Amino acid sequence: MSVEKRFVEHITDREEDFSRWYTDVVLKAELADYAPVRGCMVIRPYGYAIWERVQAALDLRIKATGHRNAYFPLFIPESFLSKEAEHVEGFAPEVAWITQGGSDVLEERLAVRPTSETVICTMYAKWIQSWRDLPVLINQWANVVRWEKVTRPFLRTTEFLWQEGHTAHASEAEAREETLRMLEVYREFVETELAIPVIAGLKSPAERFAGAQDTYSIEAMMADGRALQAGTSHFLGQHFARVFDITFLDRDGERKFVYQTSWGVSTRLIGGLVMVHGDASGLIIPPRVAPVEVVVVPIYRSTEEKEAVARFVAEMQPGLCGELRVEFDWREEYTPGYKFADWELRGVPLRLEVGPRDVRNGQVVLVRRDNRAKTVVPKEGVAAAVRDMLVTIQQALFDRALAFREANSQELVRLANFQEMMSEQRGFVHAQWCGDPACEAALKELTAATIRNLPLDAAAPDGTCIYCGKPATCRVVLAKAY
RNA sequence: CGGGGAGUAGCGCAGCUUGGUUAGCGCGCAGCGUUUGGGACGCUGAGGUCGUGGGUUCGAAUCCCACUUCCCCGACCA
Structure with missing residues (x-):
């Protein structure tokens, strides 16, 4: 009997059934428990204490980069949400609606926020007049609701806790810089505090946030070789500014639309923490x-x-x-x-x-x-x-997680090898891509793996697309994802 | 949302096929005693609307219908 086995009696074997092992650990370590509402969980004191430490460490960094905290309402009028077509379409399937207040049927339905872009933009339109009002750098710690079909504690729950930053800038360059600055804050934060190595990169258009121009993410490898998106940062361009009419009078006397960003991490990080560091005996929490x-x-x-x-x-x-x-x-x-x-x-x-x-x-x-x-x-x-x-x-813990990720990552050029790897074992595949969404979709169909992101620190492409064989335009990381 | 599995004490399960007295077992829990360097042991005891609602029946944990929640595998998302 192995050392681990001798010490453990009550947890499902991790190698045998990773999913059950995860649930066992979350429940038995008393991080969370199932709530009597579909898809919802109770974050118990021990789990919440971890969240509080995560909050404290991240909040410090958010403030150090010049942002301030505020709080916007939980309810969003339907008309707000409908304004930006792409945005509504993206969130429509998972919005919870309030149709009645007390005994009165509401004239306009209220969405329980799935994210706060629309309310915040409405307020920004009111607050921003001049270039002197910019940039606006606001963050909020809040709960959001997404009516998900499949839920798992911390990884995907109907209601979850997160932080969402929303900024407005006078220039595109400044907004782009902000998007990458916060991505870097997330990378440093997750690696330093949670001891989880991540790959920071650009999302493919197919994986982009609804309404964003560019979406960036940090991706971590779990102990079963699957990827977990641990944080996102979006360059929103002027999409929302145009829809919500957020304009300012610039120094040159011209009225212009602002450029915006939004970025967030959620209680999902706690799920990542469990799946990266845990072992047969249960949880291992990084000291910080x-x-x-x-x-x-x-x-x-x-x-x-x-x-x-x-x-x-x-x-x-x-x-x-x-x-x-x-x-x-x-x-x-x-x-x-x-x-x-x-x-x-x-x-x-x-x-x-x-x-x-x-x-x-x-x-x-x-x-x-x-x-x-x-x-x-x-x-x-x-x-x-x-x-x-x-x-x-x-x-x-960080070194071990990094070594594990490297041991389970491969540089692949042949499609057959990719299929083989995804069917037998899981892990990250580094490959080159032509940029055609059709190839991306075909890869997913074939392997169940998706393009996690285009790593920022990747070298220039010098080969061919792993799917179609045409010249590649970028390097990508592929994996099965949570 | 599609396919599969499950819901009986806090947890893990048996009982259901073939309806019939007080629904069992292990762990945990309470009291007492002995213990304590890798999940101690003995004795005594508490704890159940059998997921919810309806139906069949003289009688339902057991048979039928609906609903609900959870788990697993897929499609969609942080």
């Missing part, structure tokens, strides 16, 4: 977003031992608690072994064991969640050792 960084598990038999351990822990406590998120597990009803498994399931990155032996030797045992490596450290150096180790774990 972990609600609990270190769990202290005391070990004792007799009352005397318990008291000795308690004194020992109390002496360490000031050094630990100052800047670390620490949990002390003094529960009487569970054995240490149970607690080990319990906190591993919850993904706490570092465990600190203190038993009679450690008290005698003036030491503690540190156990890493990611590789279960044990280190004995003297009591005096505990806080420093813990801090160091958390940094190490954060990096190790």
Whole structure:
């Protein structure tokens, strides 16, 4: 029996059934639970604590790039949504409608926002008069509703939490710069805080956001080799400005339409976190977003031992608690072994064991969640050792995820090899493309994989389209996606 | 939205084919005692509108119809 198997009793085997493993972990680690409403979930305190850390870390970056938070209404009049044809068409199938308020049937239906472009644009038209009013850099943290047919906790739920940034600029260049700036903020944020390596790139026209001129995304590889879109940033051009009449008087005395962007990441990131770092024992949370960084598990038999351990822990406590998120597990009803498994399931990155032996030797045992490596450290150096180790774990998780992605990525030029790869195993395929949507659609039909994006850091194309064999115009990453 | 599977105690399941007394089992939960360095053990105990609604029947967890929710595989989306 493998080490993993010996330690795990209640979770579906990850290799056997990845989907069930995912659901088991989300439920058993108490990140979320199914709500009594179709497609909806309850984010439980532990899961919400992760979201709060994600929010805090991202909000800091959003503000550092000059944006401010605001809040727009949940309800959007139907007429607003209908104004931009492409936009409505894109969202129509998944909009929830309010037709009645109290006992009165509404004259105009209200959409529960699937995204807020239309309300925000309506307000921007009112607020923007002069070039002096630009740029407008606003972000909102909100819930949105999309009536999805198939739902899964965190990955796709009817209602989800996200942040949506909406900006307006005087020039195209400035708006394009903003679009890429925020994409880069997402890339850095996801890689630094969530330890998830991503590929930043341009979406193909077929995968573009409804109403956008260009859509960019960051794409991550899950442990089953499938891709997860972890964030998007859109250059909206003047589409919405024209429809919602957002104009300003420029320095040259001319009235012009603004250029806009929008960008967002959602609670889906938590699903990604689970699927990238988790293992057979459950969750592994990168230290920087972990609600609990270190769990202290005391070990004792007799009352005397318990008291000795308690004194020992109390002496360490000031050094630990100052800047670390620490949990002390003094529960009487569970054995240490149970607690080990319990906190591993919850993904706490570092465990600190203190038993009679450690008290005698003036030491503690540190156990890493990611590789279960044990280190004995003297009591005096505990806080420093813990801090160091958390940094190490954060990096190790990123490195492991990156190595996994590379091991499951291939550069392919022949269609047959692509089909073979997608049928036997999953992963990312780097290939070249002629840019014809017909080839893209045919590839999807053939392999179930889609063009995830056109990586920004890719070299210039120098070959032929993997499907039609004509000269390629770009390099793409293909994968089956969530 | 199409195809398949499922809903019985907090969780995992049996019972249903062939309707018939108080609907079982394991884990978990509560109390007490012994335990505690990788998911401890004993004893005692609590816990169920059998997903919801309707129908058939003297009688339904079991048979029939509708609805609903979840899971898996596809088509659509963050």
